[in-house]
Amino acid sequence: MQEVYAWLLGHWAVRVLMFQAATSARVAPLRLSFTGTLRVIRRAVPKFQRLSEQDLPLFSIG
Helix, strand or coil, X not given: CHHHHHHXXXXXXXXXXXXXHHHHXXXXXXXXXXXXXXXXXXXXXXXXXXXXXXXXXXXXXX
16 A cells, blocks of 8 residues: 555656646646656656755755
8 A cells, every 4th residue: 555655645746846847937737748757857866866965955954
């Protein structure tokens, strides 16, 4: 059952990211592709893995 919750949480997180991106770009959220968004996220993961904590202001303490 935990796997189902993990899939649902992951899907929700991608949809929220899509909505935020569409809103900031003044594009209708329905015009964005879920699959295309997943491709962008997968390409961005290695870059984020190389960042230090100082480069991620949202996750820094203080």
